Amino acid sequence: MEEKRLGDYIDIAIQREEEAYEFYTGLLSNVTDDIAKDALKLLAGEEKKHKAFLVSYRDGGLGKDALRMNHPVDYKIAEHMDKPDIKKDMKSNEVFLVAAFRELNSYNFYKGLADIHPEGELKQVFLKMASEEMNHK
Secondary structure: OOOOOHHHHHHHHHHHHHHHHHHHHHHHHHEOOHHHHHHHHHHHHHHHHHHHHHHHHHOOOOOHHHHOOOOOOOOOOHHHOOOOOOOOOEOHHHHHHHHHHHHHHHHHHHHHHHHOOOOOHHHHHHHHHHHHHHHHO
């Protein structure tokens, strides 16, 4: 198996944040509900912040103090509902559920990366990102 360096993992994470941003901004064209639009804009903005955090980390701009963890509460809404199809004129509850599934997948991605790494700075970065994604779910 090819050994990846820290920067490779961070680059993958940055790409996923870019994809999440594009997903949420792209979903805006399927929504007419103002509350849902505001929520999508908020989520897209959060994904931009995640990318900026990761880019800053990758480029050496953050220290260990930036890696403190928050402990969000997971209400497991996405786990108990079916993911709605993306369609034109989605209702706000459908948009929120689509977003919850997206955030759950992102959480699982970062948590999985953290789980395969030994204790250290990289594991803490992935745990922080997992925590951030759970905050949105």
